[in-house]
Every structure is written in structure tokens, then in C-alpha cells.
Amino acid sequence: MAKIFGIVASSAPFIKVEGMQDYRPIAAFSFIGRYRIVDFPISNMSNSDIDYIQVYMGNKPRSLTEHLGSGRTFNINSKRGKLQMLFPQGSSVNEIYNTDISAYMENLEIIQRMHQDYVVIAPSYMIYTQNYADLVEEHISSGADITLLYHRVDNAKEAFLNCFILNLNRQKGVISLEKNIGKAKNRDIFMDTYVMKKDLFIQLVQEAKKESSMFTLADIVSASAADLDIRGVAHRGYFAAVTDFKSYFDANLALLDHKLAENLFRPDWTIYTRTTDSCPTTYCTGASVKNSIVSNGCLIQGIVENSVIGRGVTIEKGAVVRNSVILSYAQIGPDVHIEGQVVDKWAKVIRAKEIIADPAAPGYIRRSDNL
Amino acid sequence: MAKIFGIVASSAPFIKVEGMQDYRPIAAFSFIGRYRIVDFPISNMSNSDIDYIQVYMGNKPRSLTEHLGSGRTFNINSKRGKLQMLFPQGSSVNEIYNTDISAYMENLEIIQRMHQDYVVIAPSYMIYTQNYADLVEEHISSGADITLLYHRVDNAKEAFLNCFILNLNRQKGVISLEKNIGKAKNRDIFMDTYVMKKDLFIQLVQEAKKESSMFTLADIVSASAADLDIRGVAHRGYFAAVTDFKSYFDANLALLDHKLAENLFRPDWTIYTRTTDSCPTTYCTGASVKNSIVSNGCLIQGIVENSVIGRGVTIEKGAVVRNSVILSYAQIGPDVHIEGQVVDKWAKVIRAKEIIADPAAPGYIRRSDNL
Amino acid sequence: MSQNMLAMILAGGRGSRLKDLTNKVAKPAVSFGGKYRIVDFPLSNCANSGIDVVGVLTQYESVLLNSYVAAGRRWGLDSKDSGVFVLPPREKADERLNVYRGTADAISQNIDFIDSYEPEYLLILSGDHIYKMDYDAMLTYHKERGANLTVAVIPVPMKEASRFGIMNTDEEGNIVEFEEKPAQPKSNLASMGIYIFTWKDLRRALVADMRASDSSHDFGKDIIPAFLADGKKLVAYKFQGYWKDVGTIDSLWEANMDLLDDRGELNMNDTSWKIYTDDASALPQYIGPDTQVDHAYITQGAVVLGDVRHSVLSTGVVVEEGAKVIDSVLLPGVRVEAGAKVTRALVAENITIGKGAVVGDAGSENITLVAKRVKGVE
């Protein structure tokens, strides 16, 4: 097998999730209660026998640092391998300079010292499963310089609006990358996932730096499309990109389709996550729960429908929670009626008796808020 | 036993170690080859059964993050306890604002959520051993509001120049803290180590913030000397403060006195550190080593005297190393003569055949330099 | 590295009163409370009490128990000087492979292991009780009282006292007499089988006991009486709180049912004293669109499409459409197929109850143990 190391990139500064992102990077966002988004790229790598993984940390790294730990959680042998956290060096005042390229430049010495030949670069704001070992095999046998993973969607007019799209020729050659501005329904969304040789990666990073301080890896790859053999490989299965608040909300609720969830979480492809040692959930007499995903440590006395409930949530008597995403340790007080909301961690909704939004334009209740 | 949590503070911005500190915080400095300075406060806490420790990270946190890991290295139960790394939020452009107080303010919610009654705050640029459980017992039985640890020295004219000194009354009450500007030989050097109740700590942090954005914890404690019962407790045993390049050099070489080293490293008070799994050191035929501390993984073919040799160092045939501190993976080439130097990690001295300085004014060879 | 107090968990017995549940696993490894195993309780108590080194004395079919407890990371017992060590009987240079002849003999055979840590105190625990206890507080009491041996006791109803080992104490809490299952109990203080010994005292007693040909090498029958006879200071440490021996199917079922009383006496949700366990890589629990879940204790990885009433559902349990689970405990991996009905039963790991099958009996005095696949009804 080819020797591969992994890079989990920090999300680009132009991707903004209002509210949620004030408290943690997208990588550390809770996903269907039990997971964090970064669990997906890291588990994909770990399951692909990639045991040296660099995670580029954005701002507010504390929660992500604690979540990642030494990598044991993700079944990475801490002696043979390493889950290494790399920090931006004093983030620039103007955040347009905080590109992925500048993060790689700052850690170039470490990247150069890697002894693996290939690198897989994956995003920390997208949710999908993919065997990267297979992808690298495909990359090698195709003879391409760079392989990009993409997903064909039919809702690019209203979704994936901050993502890149790949323009492909008949041979799956990449003609160019461009921002999706919602012009067409059917698009090949670039999954921000690259395979290439380590040496080419270093060369591109250095070129990008020379080109412009604002150049990203996607920019330099797009600019190299004429000179290099860049190919797209189609991904199948569940795919979500958290590029704004609505897409975060939708990605969670989409998995209430239990068949879809079973497709994403397959027995032979474990998604690892850090345990919090919470106890099972108690459903009290009088509770009613329908079509919902519920994490451990909850106390449920009220009504829950079509919702995702995080760890240690309390839903008191008479409360109604519908079409909502409730994050860990939140408390929904007696007779409170919540619909179409994301309730952030530690928030308490006690006095506000009705907070209702259309799931098409969901609402947000801030972390540790008391309402 | 009283419930205690620990804080390992980041060194103040006015403490500068030229050269070395460009690459890592003082906490992550190598010490006598095998250790890092931060091993001392953390081991002191771990050995005192303090199993919840917050480490405040300065700039360039990568190496420190890797070194600390999950705390297992330091014998901290990762379920019951926690070695938590706290990061400054976007360091200020003007570093006078980067006080310890601003770091505590940023993480106040976490500090407030701690359920322990007492806090021990220790520095990450000083080297000493101390049983903090005993210190807290003494604090409690004395009835003081704050207990400060100090060390009586007789060389305060030329050393400890960036430290605070305690002015004490006959009852060991603290009258004030002041900067040591080298006016007198005999001084009580403040070891930047505090014991107090958590609630008082939070109160002082908030007061300091109100007082001035540049106020430090030492400043507010000094300002409170009239209102609070603040007492000094004398420390005995080895004590060193790394406040500039010379003091770093001296602190290392001082431990060539093997009796002194045995006093600092006692069998009942393990200083924990992260292993690098390096193999034993090979002394070749023709090598000559005298009065030196040598770490594992070295290959020694030349002459070494009165020096500290880090992990994986190569000293080739005919090379002479005297009165020097050689950090990990450095290479001293054939017939190279080094005296009175700190040679930083990965540096290679091959062509420069003589680099000699008086140990009273030691020289520095930068990390990864090729000379 | 010397340790102040070492813990030794007696995990040996077959646990035959648990019948088919212990065919393949030792009693301490039996599943409990949805996601736990019984031995998680003493091990988590050790971790939370600041104990670093725990020996687990095993004998019977211990491969699952061994591999389970050896991964000390689950309880944080894997830091530098910590560890959970499985101690089976072993062959020595001068003798053949031994079995443990009694609870005290299990400790005697591991004196060298214990000595290597130079402990001042030794904590003896058993592996089949459900409770939360701060052993450090008990140690403080042991030291304050200057005892040679401290025995944890719990008050039981006087009429049940004759089922227990009873400690008769004087006014100061000194143990003056120990009676195993007395017909006429003089006190209601039952021994919890939790002992703190000052190690040098116990060591001396064990060495003597090993040589005694008439000894059954048992703590209750031999060591405690010897301590009493020698005039050693034995004190009782009164424990308040939830404590349950789960040695029978009925008591195991009951202890599971007690969890439905959320935030009750055994508050599993108390974050200051968590019970740690293996973390299954499982999805959160999923409750389907057309179900009734009325008073249940359910853990991650469970999928509920049918109705559940007053029951405990473990990791990976599936209750299919139209199935009903009432007053029952389903251990990990149980599948209740469509239309089946489970009442007042404890269903063993990975058992499938076939379509439309009916098991258990709402009117029976005892709990039905289902340890074999139940065929569906066409």
C-alpha cells in the first residue's frame, strides 16, 4: 500500500455559520447529538489506515483540542502514528490573509519532514464517508497528478452555495474550479478533498504563496488545471456541507431518515468520537417521542418529534420540541414549545413559552443563554 | 484533603529568552536534555494529587500541545481528572495586553465551573519541586487569604532580575511585591506561586481587569496587600528561574553537580515527562566523556566535558564539547570545537570549526542552523 | 512506584445462580444498566477515589473479563503509574499451577505483586455489587480510627439480617464479633465485603493462614476471626446509599429496574461520580415515528420502532414494529422482532425473539431468563 499522510484542513474564512461559529470552529460543531463534524474526516483516514494526521486548528482551538486528544479515540496507534494539531501563528488582523496556504507555509518544515509519499487533504466542514486508501489507489492507477473528490447534486441552485464546483470534461478531467453561485441545479460539487504526491503539494503551496497572499489551495489547483493532469472522482452516499446555518440544521435533520443514517454509519466503517461517559437516557411516564435521534444522558418528560437531541438534555413536563436540533446540556422548561430551532449548548429555555420558526428558516438560541 | 485545582500560567510577556523563545514558549524549553520546564509544575501538581490542571498556552502552542497530550504521561487519571489546555483568544497586537489576567478573563466561565474550593497557581518558567497539598494545608491552617511561595537567595544582585521580590514582615506577612532590580544580594524571590480560594481568585481577576488592562495577578495581589492577609512560605531545595538566556544556560549546567541533581529528582517525587522512545546512547571507542549529563539516543565519538547533551545528539570524531548545552538531534561535526554554547535542536555545526564563548556570556546557535 | 492504597477485586466465582448468563462470561462481566458491566462499578469507584492500581483476581472463564478490564483506559486507569492488572492463578518456579482456594488465598498468591507497589493499605472489593462509594473517605476513616481493618457495613432490615454476614459493634463502632448468616442476628449491620487492611497486618495474617492446614483461606471465615482473636482493632464504616448484590437473576433484574427511578438513590447522571464503561461505537438511539415509549431507560445504539414500557434497553437492541417490551431488561444486541411480546423477562446478549413470539409472564413471581433464541410464530 502507498504511504499516505492526512491533512484535515480548517474551514476557509469565507465560510461562516452565524451564531454557532462564535463559540467554536465548524470542525467542532456537534452532529446528530453524539458526533462532531471533524470525526468524519479523521475516522475516514483512520479506517483507511492513515495513521499520521495533521489537523489544522482555526480560532478558538480549546474544544477541538480536547475532543481530539491523543488520537486514541480514533483508533490511531499513538506510537506508530500521530494525530498532530497545528496552530495558526498569530492570526492576522485581516482574516482574508488566513488562508489554508498560509497555515501550510507556517508548518512547511513539518510537512517536508513527513516520510510518506502521498497526502490526502480533507475538509472539516463536510460530512461523508470515503475509503481514502481506495481513492489513492485509484489516483495512482489513473496516473493523474491531482485527484479531486466530487459529489453530483441536483439542488445546487439553493444549496452548496459557498462550495466550489468542478467543471469536468468527458474523461473526468478537471477544466476548472468555480464558486457555486446557484446558476444551475445539477452540479458536481467539489468536496474539498485532494489526493496528490507530497512533493507536488509542497510545490503548489509555495507557488500559491508567490502568486498572491490571498490564494487558497483551490485557487492554485484551479490555476494549474491547464498544466497538470487533474481528475475528478465521483463520491456516492450521504454528503453534506455545513457552509451556513441552514445547511447545518438541514444536515442534522436529514438523518432522521433512519435508512439514510444506516447508509452513513456502516458497521464496517466506524465513525469514532470521544466518549463523555454519560449514562443512558430516561424516558419518563408521560413522555412521547417520535421519529427522533436521542443521545445519552437525557431526561425526557415532554413531547419530542422529528428532532435531534444532544447529550444530557432535559425536556421537562409539558414541553414540546419539534423539528429542532437541541445541543448538549440544554434545558427546555415545563410547557415550553420549541419548533424549528437550533438550541445551543447549556442554553435554558424556561420563561419564553413559545419559540417557533418554520424549518425553512430555522431559529437559533445562543450558547448558555437563559430565555 | 481540600479539593484543589491547578493552574500553570504562561510566562509574562516581559520575560524574554533571546533566541530560544522564537521557537517555543519557555514552558516547552528543554531542561537537562530529557525534560521540559513545564514538567516541573505539572509533576508537582500530579504528585500532590491535584488531578485537574489548566495549562495556559502562550504563542506557538504546537510543541507544548504535543508534549502535554492527554496527561497520562503525568500520571493524571484522564477520567477523574483533566489536563486542560487553554488558549489565548487572538493575541493582541500590542503584547502588553497579553497579561495573565486577560487569559483568565477569557476562560472565566470554565474557571467558575470548577467545583474545587482552592487553586494553586504555578509558573512555567521556574524549576523547583514542592508538595502543593502540604502548601495548601499550611495555607488553610494559617488562615491566610493568599499564600505566596518564595525562595531566599543571596545572589539577587546578579540573578533573578526579572522576578518579583516579597517584602515580608516578621510574621511572614507580605507587605508588598516589587520587581527585583538588583539592589541587594539577599532577597526573598517570589516564586510566582499562589494558593488561595477559587472565589478569591475570580474576584481578584475581575478587580484587576477593572483596574487596568495591563494589570497582572502579581500587581493586583500586591495592591491588595493592605486589605488581605497575604503570607509568604519559604521554599527549600533547588530553585531556578529561566528569565533570560544566561539563566537558562546556568540552570542546566548547575545540575552537573550530581548531588544537587539528586536533591531535585527524588525517588518519592517523580518528575514525569513524555518519552520519545529513543534507544540508549552509544559511546564509541575513542570517545571521552567527563562530568556530563547525557540523554538517550546519542552517538558519541568525540570529547564531552561539563556539558548537557540532549536526545539523539551526534558528536563526531575529534569534536570537543565543553561547558555547553546541546539540544536534541543537534550534530557536532568532526573536529569541531564548541565551548560555552547553547546549540538548539536540529542545528548542525560542521564547517565552523571553533565556536567558543566564556560560560559567563554563553553563545547561542539557532534551531536547524547549518554552520 | 509506591502506592498508598492498592485495590484488589475478587472477581473469581462462577456465579452459577446467574445460570446461563455466565456460561460464557464471568459474573463481573455481565451487562448491566444498558451500557455497563457489573465490574464497572468497583473500577469506577476506584478511579474516582484516586486509586491508581487495581488487581483483578480471576479464575473462571475470564477471557472476556480479562480483556475487558485490562483496557484500563476505560476508567482512566492507564496513566503513567496506573493500571488494571488481571491476576489469574499461575504456575510458579517451585509449584504447579494453582487454583485459588479461597478469597484470602487469592490475595496470598499475589503477595509479590502487592509488595512490588509497597502499599500502606490494601482495599479488598468484590466484583458483583452495584453501588457508588468513595473509598478515599473510608481510608480517611481507617486512618483516623487507627484501625488494622475497616469493614464497610450497611444497615439492612433486621428481619433480613440473617441472610448476611453481620458485624456486631460496640458504641464506638469497633467490631467485637462477626457472625456469618446468624439465625439470631444481634445487629443489622451487614458486611458489604469491602475491607481496608493495613497491609503489613494483613500480610502477616496471610502468611500464617497459608500454612494453616485447617483454614479455608477465606476472609470471612478465617482472616477476620483471626484478627478478632489477635485483639486487632477492627472498625465498621457505615455506608449510606444504594447498594445491591446482583447475584441472582431476580436481583439483577431489580437493580436494572431501579434505574428507571431516574436521578434516584443511585444517580447515574451525577457528573461528579461517573461510572465509566466501554464506549460502544454506536449511533445515538433512534425512536421511530410510530412508537410508544413509556418509562424506559435506553442507551445509544438502540432502535425502537415498537412499544416499550417500564424497561431497560441496552446498546444495539432493536425493537421492531408492533413489538411490545414490558417490565423487561434487554441486554446488548437483543432483537425483538415484529409483533413479538416480552414481559417480565431478562433477555441475554444477542438473543433474538422471533416474529410474534411471546415470552415472559406478567403474573409470575420470578423473572424469566431468556438465554436462547426464541422462534417466531408464523
Next chain:
Amino acid sequence: MSQNMLAMILAGGRGSRLKDLTNKVAKPAVSFGGKYRIVDFPLSNCANSGIDVVGVLTQYESVLLNSYVAAGRRWGLDSKDSGVFVLPPREKADERLNVYRGTADAISQNIDFIDSYEPEYLLILSGDHIYKMDYDAMLTYHKERGANLTVAVIPVPMKEASRFGIMNTDEEGNIVEFEEKPAQPKSNLASMGIYIFTWKDLRRALVADMRASDSSHDFGKDIIPAFLADGKKLVAYKFQGYWKDVGTIDSLWEANMDLLDDRGELNMNDTSWKIYTDDASALPQYIGPDTQVDHAYITQGAVVLGDVRHSVLSTGVVVEEGAKVIDSVLLPGVRVEAGAKVTRALVAENITIGKGAVVGDAGSENITLVAKRVKGVE
């Protein structure tokens, strides 16, 4: 969690040829190379080869070995689905406590453990060889060749071949015959005791072997011949590099001495294939002001105040002023007091050589094992 390949280390034997070194520890736990134990080699090889789960089959005096290997963190074998599991013989529901009757029986008795991981391949290792080997490369070969069993072999000098188990192969590397210590060897390919079996094939053979009353339940004597007789595909995997059986005091001493040849065939300093071990909490080594250290392999925690020539010094060794250590291996904790002289010896753990004492003999053919305190000379 299913694993592609599981490793099982046969760590059983008393190792009586190591004499007093194995009075208190099993052979695989014997100290080696300053800071290692012998079993660090197969365990580190497993970790570096990407194997997650390792079973260690122990029998004799295994408490130190057990507690040593159980802390899988030393080899990184403590992540989510990883572990090092100690597997002693154990009592089962239907039989009394067994001992392992042979190498194959040790695996047979743990079929349930192995099955629980659903491996495709099983790697069998022994616990007393010093070498570095990529088992993943061997597995690739096993798969490429479509073998049922792959045996690692090493070419030995033809005149020594009769001391080994010899694999006779055809031109394509298929094993056609196995001869244990043949008087007239036909080949110089010695078995290293390292086997990769396709698990379902081995499982079938083990089940048959368990029932065979005339079997000695041994891989070399029973299982390999049965595979050959059954027409299974057996291939030899040629290993190049350092490999040494350290079953005797002389060979153990020699293997230690080989380390003085730094960056030699067994390059301990190769960071791409580290050998992991317990990390002692020790100071770096200290070399005193008035010493001669000429050709030595010394690890952290050693204090050298006297002279050392052509020797290996382990953790915590102290060589006092005026003492001389020549052509010797000092195991952890050895103290050579002032003026003592140690020549051509292997000194066991924690032994003190008293002031002015002289041990070992530069002229002797065999290495002197010093396993008892040597009194000083006034």
C-alpha cells in the same frame, strides 16, 4: 470490531536455560539492551506493522509479564479497537482449569477469543527472539502467494542447520518438507517460529488436533505436518536481517554485545521502526568527572563514576568510583561498588557487587551469570 490479522505471542515457557534470570520473571520479560525487555521486540513489530490486537499466551510465573504487556500504551496498542490481551489457561464451564499442553493447544484454548475478532489471518509469534520485522509485508506475500500458511525462514550457516527446524522448499518457495533438527539438513532455511495462517484453515486443523489423542499439540510436530499431509499450500518467506534467539545466557549476552555495534544490522536508532518499551522515570545518564567510558551502550538513569569498557549498562545502574566493568551486561538496578571489577559477566537485576569484589573471568568460554549479591572485600 473485526480485524484483518490478529497476532498471538507464545510466551509460555519457563526458559530454564536462562537459569536464575527466570526465577521471578517469564523469559519474554527478561531485560535486554539497557532499557528493553525481550517481548518489546515482537510487540513493537506488531505495532509498527499496523496490527491492533495482540494476544499473549502465558503460563509460567506471569504476573510481571502480564502486568508489563497489559499496559498496551507502551506500544501504542491502547487505542479504541486495540489491545494487548494476556491469555492464561482458564477454567471453563465444562472443565477444570487447564494448562496449555503445547503451542497449538495454547491457540486452541483461545479459539473463542480469536473468533470474537473475526480475523482473516492469524500471526503466530514467539516471545524470545530479538529482531525487527514488518509482518504486514509478510502478510502481503502470504496473500500474493495464495498460501494457507506462510512460515518466515532465515538462512543459517549449513553447518549449524541441524540445530534448527529446517524448511525444505521447491524452486517457487513452496515448503515441501519440514524437518525438526535434521542430522543431515537438506536446506539452510531455518524456521523463525513466525507463522501466518489463514485463520479458517488453522481453525479447522486445531479442532481436529484437539481431538487427536496421539497429538502433542505442537505447531512444528503436529500442525505443520498435518498441513503438508493435507496438501495445503505452505510457503516460505525469506527474512533478511538481524535475528537472534536469546534462549541461553551466552546468546543473551551476545545479543546485548551486538548492540555496541551502533547503527549496525539491528539499528536501534532507526526512527522509522522504533522498539517501544516502558519509559522509566529516570534522570538522563550521568558520567562522572573521573571516568573512562570506552565503547559502551548506556541508558538513562545510569550513573557512571568508574570505568566501563565494551559493556551494556541498563536503567539505574551505578558504577562507583574506581570500579571497572569490562565485556559485561549489567541489568537494571545493578550497583558495582567502589573498586569492584566485573568481567565477561551478565549481572541480574538489582544485584550489588560489593566493594572491591571481583566477578567473571576474561578467559572463560561461558559468560558468568551473577544472580546473587556478591559480598565486598574489606
